Amino acid sequence: MVKRKNRLSVEEYVEGILAGNRVVLSRAITLVESSLASDQHLAEEVVNRIMPHTGNSLRIGITGVPGVGKSTFIESFGKLVVDQGNKLAVLAIDPSSQKTKGSILGDKTRMEELSHNSNAFIRPTPAGAALGGVSAKTRESMLLCEAAGFNVIFIETVGVGQSEIMVKGMVDFFLLLMLSGAGDELQGIKKGIIEIADAIAITKADGDNIEASKKAKREYNNALHLFPLNDNGWRPQVKICSAVSKDGLADIWTMVQEYKTAMQANGFFEENRSNQRVSWFDEHVRYLLESRFFQQKEVKAGLIDMLPKIKNGEMSSISVARYLVDYFLKDIPND
Amino acid sequence: MVKRKNRLSVEEYVEGILAGNRVVLSRAITLVESSLASDQHLAEEVVNRIMPHTGNSLRIGITGVPGVGKSTFIESFGKLVVDQGNKLAVLAIDPSSQKTKGSILGDKTRMEELSHNSNAFIRPTPAGAALGGVSAKTRESMLLCEAAGFNVIFIETVGVGQSEIMVKGMVDFFLLLMLSGAGDELQGIKKGIIEIADAIAITKADGDNIEASKKAKREYNNALHLFPLNDNGWRPQVKICSAVSKDGLADIWTMVQEYKTAMQANGFFEENRSNQRVSWFDEHVRYLLESRFFQQKEVKAGLIDMLPKIKNGEMSSISVARYLVDYFLKDIPND
Numbered sequence: 139m140v141k142r143k144n145r146l147s148v149e150e151y152v153e154g155i156l157a158g159n160r161v162v163l164s165r166a167i168t169l170v171e172s173s174l175a176s177d178q179h180l181a182e183e184v185v186n187r188i189m190p191h192t193g194n195s196l197r198i199g200i201t202g203v204p205g206v207g208k209s210t211f212i213e214s215f216g217k218l219v220v221d222q223g224n225k226l227a228v229l230a231i232d233p234s235s236q237k238t239k240g241s242i243l244g245d246k247t248r249m250e251e252l253s254h255n256s257n258a259f260i261r262p263t264p265a266g267a268a269l270g271g272v273s274a275k276t277r278e279s280m281l282l283c284e285a286a287g288f289n290v291i292f293i294e295t296v297g298v299g300q301s302e303i304m305v306k307g308m309v310d311f312f313l314l315l316m317l318s319g320a321g322d323e324l325q326g327i328k329k330g331i332i333e334i335a336d337a338i339a340i341t342k343a344d345g346d347n348i349e350a351s352k353k354a355k356r357e358y359n360n361a362l363h364l365f366p367l368n369d370n371g372w373r374p375q376v377k378i379c380s381a382v383s384k385d386g387l388a389d390i391w392t393m394v395q396e397y398k399t400a401m402q403a404n405g406f407f408e409e410n411r412s413n414q415r416v417s418w419f420d421e422h423v424r425y426l427l428e429s430r431f432f433q434q435k436e437v438k439a440g441l442i443d444m445l446p447k448i449k450n451g452e453m454s455s456i457s458v459a460r461y462l463v464d465y466f467l468k469d470i471p472n473d
Numbered sequence: 474m475v476k477r478k479n480r481l482s483v484e485e486y487v488e489g490i491l492a493g494n495r496v497v498l499s500r501a502i503t504l505v506e507s508s509l510a511s512d513q514h515l516a517e518e519v520v521n522r523i524m525p526h527t528g529n530s531l532r533i534g535i536t537g538v539p540g541v542g543k544s545t546f547i548e549s550f551g552k553l554v555v556d557q558g559n560k561l562a563v564l565a566i567d568p569s570s571q572k573t574k575g576s577i578l579g580d581k582t583r584m585e586e587l588s589h590n591s592n593a594f595i596r597p598t599p600a601g602a603a604l605g606g607v608s609a610k611t612r613e614s615m616l617l618c619e620a621a622g623f624n625v626i627f628i629e630t631v632g633v634g635q636s637e638i639m640v641k642g643m644v645d646f647f648l649l650l651m652l653s654g655a656g657d658e659l660q661g662i663k664k665g666i667i668e669i670a671d672a673i674a675i676t677k678a679d680g681d682n683i684e685a686s687k688k689a690k691r692e693y694n695n696a697l698h699l700f701p702l703n704d705n706g707w708r709p710q711v712k713i714c715s716a717v718s719k720d721g722l723a724d725i726w727t728m729v730q731e732y733k734t735a736m737q738a739n740g741f742f743e744e745n746r747s748n749q750r751v752s753w754f755d756e757h758v759r760y761l762l763e764s765r766f767f768q769q770k771e772v773k774a775g776l777i778d779m780l781p782k783i784k785n786g787e788m789s790s791i792s793v794a795r796y797l798v799d800y801f802l803k804d805i806p807n808d
Contacts, residue, residue, distance in 0.1 A: 460513075
């Protein structure tokens with residue numbers, strides 16, 4: 139294994155990260171994101187070494203459809219968080235980035251003020267990878283940020299794909315941004331997301347829009363009361379805010395901290411983290427097994443013929459699955 | 474491969490099923506549910522042979538927490554469906570059956586009238602299998618029922634586990650049963666289920682409960698209007714009904730048929746079926762790969778040591794997943 143010129147040693151990465159060196163952190167994340175086998179081995183050693191220094195953060199997932207004002211919210215809300223003495227890292231999962239060439243965090247200029255703040259670290263989404271791969275990379279990047287001393291992490295995603303469930307599975311608190319004026323403009327959001335949110339923040343509640351925002355808040359509150367309580371006893375809250383006037387932002391931050399305090403007190407915080415770690419393992423096992431399966435030459439060749447027959451109901455989905463998996467694993471003993 | 478005494482030949486199964494012979498259908502489902510390798514091969518041949526005769530039904534998922542009156546609803550609603558000249562099969566997915574020894578469809582006596590109707594076929598849930606396995610067996614059982622001439626299928630499940638998403642993925646219409654009086658009694662239902670329902674039916678709307686049911690209907694209607702529309706343009710509806718007075722049941726059946734007509738007209742019906750078939754394949758591949766992985770001796774042994782370390786954050790979930798999958802697939806070429 140030849141060490142590439144622009145790579146550091148494991149020791150250098152670990153020391154740099156633990157010292158809070160942002161350049162080294164950035165390079166370590168690049169390493170984690172790399173698909174080169176030699177990089178992956180190096181990344182694995184680095185991540186394993188920094189594991190004892192991870193976990194000391196509040197992880198917040200933020201989602202919302204395009205147009206909801208996610209960037210400006212994160213810019214304003216992030217600034218408030220940093221101004222209170224926190225170190226903030228912003229990461230992103232964007233399943234649409236392959237198609238749209240990066241609709242979120244495509245360039246740092248999107249959050250100009252925050253990106254120049256020495257206590258904030260903004261990392262654009264890794265492009266061109268499968269969602270399962272992006273997810274693992276984001277998790278490891280999050281761990282690296284924690285080891286580097288960032289005590290608040292935002293994981294940003296767009297509310298239109300598969301990624302919200304994934305983000306929900308890696309954060310302590312899941313915040314859904316919504317626009318006032320229920321109806322057409324909300325149709326972009328994915329089904330099921332409203333119910334998994336720990337809070338809904340109605341954005342752009344300023345000027346002529348304040349009354350509509352208050353009305354939306356009442357409506358969502360009524361709707362949420364029809365839903366089952368969260369397992370942890372938390373009743374999801376609805377807030378209104380404005381990234382322009384800054385109204386409501388402090389209230390949201392207070393709520394998130396109250397959530398943390400309550401969940402640490404009742405044990406849910408650590409229990410959830412522990413369950414998440416096991417789920418990450420399960421999900422990554424699944425992702426790796428599937429990747430290897432669908433990449434295999436014979437499986438690929440078989441599916442060219444069989445997939446259309448599965449689609450039109452000519453062949454049984456279950457039978458074809460059984461046949462191809464048996465073929466794929468034929469050399470592995472079935473204990 | 475020795476043919477077991479109580480097994481028929483592929484020919485006998487296929488002919489019996491296509492002739493609508495309920496005894497043969499029942500025995501074919503037993504075959505599909507069997508975990509014996511010889512049975513599985515036989516089942517596979519049978520299912521592949523009947524594939525051209527499948528799909529000609531309306532598949533309806535019905536879910537709701539225990540206490541909502543699911544059995545009595547299915548008994549009354551099923552009778553109405555049958556009385557209109559349909560042939561109805563009722564199947565169940567019950568993830569809790571391992572623990573509770575079958576909380577749904579544990580015995581046929583639960584739906585006494587329906588179970589004695591010659592145009593209804595009620596099949597208790599297969600017990601003691603993993604959910605992914607149960608899911609595949611239920612899908613194949615559904616196909617067998619269709620080939621036997623049943624043109625309406627109910628897939629029943631309890632609204633408290635992982636199974637609703639699975640049922641949603643195998644039906645044309647997903648009906649959620651709810652009780653009036655939002656609040657405590659609804660807490661058993663799983664998050665995200667309300668949003669994926671095509672309709673909510675509020676049960677037990679009789680006697681003193683009618684007013685409360687009408688109020689609940691209004692509230693859910695308001696809440697559902699805050700949600701995004703379904704991809705297919707269908708606005709989920711809220712109905713009230715009583716299995717005792719039979720009020721509202723005909724209305725629900727009319728709605729389901731209107732849904733079918735509309736979705737066939739806009740192409741969603743067939744498109745959804747086609748997508749479901751591909752998902753069944755993907756899910757079963759995943760299930761089989763995972764089963765083989767987690768059953769392997771070395772993987773099992775490794776996890777005894779590593780799982781606690783994953784849980785407490787001592788080892789990286791991603792690294793362990795990578796290590797164990799690489800080990801598991803070490804003899805399979807990585808194309």
